[in-house]
Amino acid sequence: MxxxxxxxxxxxxxxxxxxxxxxxxxxxxxxxxxxxxxxxxxxxxxxxxxxxxxxxxxxxxxxxxxxxxxxxxxxxxxxxLSVSVASARQTSGVPLLGFAQAGAGGFFDDAGFPVGQGWDLIELPGQATENSYALQVQGDSMLPLYRNGDVLVVEPAAPIRKGDRVVVKTLDGEVMAKVLERQNAAGVDLVSLNPEHPDRHIPIARMEWIARIVWASQ
Amino acid sequence: MxxxxxxxxxxxxxxxxxxxxxxxxxxxxxxxxxxxxxxxxxxxxxxxxxxxxxxxxxxxxxxxxxxxxxxxxxxxxxxxLSVSVASARQTSGVPLLGFAQAGAGGFFDDAGFPVGQGWDLIELPGQATENSYALQVQGDSMLPLYRNGDVLVVEPAAPIRKGDRVVVKTLDGEVMAKVLERQNAAGVDLVSLNPEHPDRHIPIARMEWIARIVWASQ
DNA sequence: CCATCAACAGGAAAAAATACCTTTTTGGTA
DNA sequence: TACCAAAAAGGTATTTTTTCCTGTTGATGG
Incomplete structure (x- = not known):
């Protein structure tokens, strides 16, 4: 502001x-x-x-x-400056720490709130990108990764590569979230994390668009 | 300039x-x-x-x-931009759409960017809460849910209940992210989504704090 | 220790922006 | 076409910021 x-x-x-x-x-x-x-x-x-x-x-x-x-x-x-938690609070981001560091002393108070020095800073979604939007999961087809009601923040402008979690929309109107296994001129191979749902191959001719998921609510 | x-x-x-x-x-x-x-x-x-x-x-x-x-x-x-998507941008949130709706026409342009009417709105984290912070996953112990390098946004002030994904820190310095199965006066039962890692019971006497994960990067 | 200079406190005058005001123009609606 | 309200042109009074100015303070070098 x-x-x-x-x-x-x-x-x-x-x-x-x-x-x-x-x-x-x-x-x-x-x-x-x-x-x-x-x-x-x-x-x-x-x-x-x-x-x-x-x-x-x-x-x-x-x-x-x-x-x-x-x-x-x-x-x-x-x-x-190397930010303290107090300094981080003055920005639009949040303080960030690696898990390994989190195990050491000096980063949390007794109630589990972050304190002290040595934090990095990360920007959260929806603040710096003007094209991101959110999709809300409906049903159980994306368990165990995404549950009914979860919100996925999607960034259509972000580049995608193997291993990314993506949303794909087909020309006949199907929208799905899976892991990108491979992308080439013929189409994309998608891996499902739910054993009850098969992996998919979507030919380019049937794909309307594909976009990267950047955040998911928990 | x-x-x-x-x-x-x-x-x-x-x-x-x-x-x-x-x-x-x-x-x-x-x-x-x-x-x-x-x-x-x-x-x-x-x-x-x-x-x-x-x-x-x-x-x-x-x-x-x-x-x-x-x-x-x-x-x-x-x-x-288009008024509706632009209207969504008026706030600190991002436009939101259900997966089922995303399959219909009129919500995306040819390149997959959100346009048009009918979007809801959702607030993203780290803007209104003063206590949230982020932890970055290191290693593969939390696959397939969380991968090395993923960032988890944690909200220590949020209430927790069965089914939530949480971060727990033990008194001897271990920090883990799992699903909360049960919490009572004796401790917490945590479910791991990686079959190679066992479910855990953490007695209250060994637990330093527990906090809810609200967002995860993808 | 003293001289010098940059930085700054703070008041008054000058310059610049806004508020107030009247009038005209423009666009929407019946 | 007439009517009405919003928008805008443009002038003046008021408010706000900058410039000008004097004096004090602190740092630095001789």
Missing amino acids: LSHERVWAAIDTLAERYSLSPSGLAKKAGLDSTAFNKSKRLSVDGRPRWPSTESLAKIIEATNSSLDEFIGFVEGRTAA | LSHERVWAAIDTLAERYSLSPSGLAKKAGLDSTAFNKSKRLSVDGRPRWPSTESLAKIIEATNSSLDEFIGFVEGRTAA
């Missing part, structure tokens, strides 16, 4: 990234050196003072930064 | 995306209805007039859009 605090934090982060003080950043951008004084971020009457859009454009250009980088600072997902 | 022209174009695109005129968008955001008049985009002396950063924050919030979406408009890489 675009908030007063976030915008000022992004200005500070941009300055830090390019080894400048806020005052030095302002000068480099052709602004008054006191433009980004912390004492000027609130008005006399306590009202938040926003840097102008034109000022933001100037500092991005002056540092040869990019709008995407600056927005990364605004959103808190771009930082040069 | 952040330029005068691009910012105004983004405002126009945002208005179009949400079926508003620039004047309607300004009003919806609590600004003067004439704030985004094209006649006000240049000053009388020909100097470019920039909408303020605070105004941009207000229109993004008023439309339940996102900073990323707006920046997509600024950079010209995001255009107005």
